[in-house]
Amino acid sequence: MxxxxxxxxxxxxxxxxxxxxxxxxxxxxxxxxxxxxxxxxxxxxxxxxxxxxxxxxxxxxxxxxxxxxxxxxxxxxxxxxxxxxxxxxxxxxxxxxxxxxxxxxxxxxxxxxxxxxxxxxxxxxxxxxxxxxxxxxxxxxxxxxxxxxxxxxxxxxxxxxxxxxxxxxxxxxxxxxxxxxxxxxxxxxxxxxxxxxxxxxxxxxxxxxxxxxxxxxxxxADPAAAPALGLREAGAILTARVAAQEPDGLTRLETAAGPLWLPRVAAAPGTTLRLRILAQDVMLATTRPEGISALNILPAVVQELRLGDGPGALVQLDAGGERILARITRRSAAALNLAPGSPVFAVLKAVSVAQENVGSGA
CATH class of the missing domain: 3.40.50.300 (P-loop containing nucleotide triphosphate hydrolases)
Known part of the structure; x- marks a missing residue:
């Protein structure tokens, strides 16, 4: 109804x-x-x-x-x-x-x-x-x-x-x-x-x-809606499935964007989760980073670039059909020469996703 x-x-x-x-x-x-x-x-x-x-x-x-x-x-x-x-x-x-x-x-x-x-x-x-x-x-x-x-x-x-x-x-x-x-x-x-x-x-x-x-x-995940939502709160939702509980205390998740590792999530393998990924926690690179501590590196394509009135910019990414937002500076966007269609890598630290941003259901 x-x-x-x-x-x-x-x-x-x-x-x-x-x-x-x-x-x-x-x-x-x-x-x-x-x-x-x-x-x-x-x-x-x-x-x-x-x-x-x-x-x-x-x-x-x-x-x-x-x-x-x-x-x-x-x-x-x-x-x-x-x-x-x-x-x-x-x-x-x-x-x-x-x-x-x-x-x-x-x-x-x-x-x-x-x-x-x-x-x-x-x-x-x-x-x-x-x-x-x-x-x-x-x-x-x-x-x-x-x-x-x-x-x-x-x-x-x-x-x-x-x-x-x-x-x-x-x-x-x-x-x-x-x-x-x-x-x-x-x-x-x-x-x-x-x-x-x-x-x-x-x-x-x-x-x-x-x-x-x-x-x-x-x-x-819409950059145009971010001002109404609050820039500090801007972020996208990913659907994930618990793949395994690793022996070192991390949970491995499967998403359409690629594998993700988070600190232990109290859910059985096969459980479907909703993950809120804050835009301010996503870094971008034009080549796959090496020698860094971040575990989560997802290939993506720039869908939209929205420049703010100040020094900031919001970048909407397509990662395997999932939408991800990244909040970076205008200077970084210019230095990376970002534009719709640009291939990038979204980088997310495993500890960036707080437990309150992990929920059940698709």
Whole structure:
């Protein structure tokens, strides 16, 4: 099922005017604070009536201002996970989960046992919310939302209140949700690390306008989108398969671009991973380097060269059909005589890819 959103609404100092499609998977709404991301999610949930718009989930019209259709929130079948978990403190974890099921429409829905297993909640069912960690509370809130059997799942900065350790705990569960639950998921975030790890579709919103939208892997590797994403956060996603765990503590990965070695990744051989490769961590050479410590040297071809207003440049590379970004200086680009079609080698140190940039799924 696809979610189609077209909205227009005026606020003091901001006019929200957006249109995009959210297919099954995670559609991340990314932009600065105040860009209008939460407003979009609230309009989909029915918590805000826009001045004009149309929202359609599959073949069900949730909102059409021209036709005077505006389903109330309780009839939209929307699961909403807020930044804070908002669990009922007087109910156990199991009772909180069943509260979501209470409001589910009649008919088949997700099985309680499956969601408990998917989110790793089995050992928590008899506990009270006050005895849970932040990550555990987030997982319970997510389970409760799924068990309401929604058409759409909305997540508004669900990890923003968590420390890095709790984020690392819950991200694998969100990846499993993305890969195993066939729902359109709108995910609001201003964390590029989260977006790169989770998103299948990306919508960039700036000052109430959609500046770009499309497959996440395509946009993240697009030099034109880098200013909106943040130059320090610019980077591409590679799909990799764990080939072997080496005896010296490295993991050998197979990619379309070539073999990669990273510090030990806790995954079995054959596991498919998503790797976020930051543009600032990629060096370029016109001949294959020798006598260097970097283990990862990938042959590539320059696809696009984008010069910045300052001393920097972004280079998009084609490496075996995968897209890689490199952030270098204009001086280096000139010295290497780079242009579309130039053959190069992308050099990446094994330790450059942080564990937070290694996720599961294609």
């Amino acid at each position: 696809t979610l189609s959103v077209t909205l227009r609404h005026r606020f003091a100092g901001l006019t929200l005017d957006v249109a995009f499609q959210a297919p099954p998977g995670v559609t991340a709404l990314f932009g600065r604070s105040g860009a209008g991301k939460t407003t979009v999610v609230n309009a989909v949930a029915g918590l805000l009536r826009p001045e004009a718009g149309r929202i359609v989930a599959g073949d069900v019209v949730l909102l059409d201002t021209a036709a005077r259709i505006n389903l109330p929130p309780h009839r939209r079948r929307v699961g909403y996970v807020f930044q804070d978990a908002r669990l009922f403190p007087h109910l156990t974890v199991g009772q909180n989960l069943l509260y979501g099921r209470w409001f589910a429409p009649r008919g088949p829905g997700p099985a309680l046992e499956r969601i408990v297993d998917l989110l790793g909640l089995g050992a928590l069912l008899s506990r009270q919310p006050g005895a849970l960690s932040g990550g555990e509370r987030s997982r319970v809130a997510l389970g409760r939302a799924i068990l309401s059997n929604p058409r759409i799942l909305l997540m508004d900065e669900p990890l923003a209140a968590l420390d890095e350790a709790r984020k690392a705990e819950i991200l694998p569960y969100l990846e499993r949700l993305r890969d195993e639950v066939a729902l359109p998921i709108l995910y609001v975030s201003h964390s590029m690390a989260e977006v790169a790890r989770l998103a299948t579709t990306l919508v960039l919103i700036e000052a109430g306008q959609v500046t770009a939208a499309g497959p996440a892997a395509t946009l993240l």
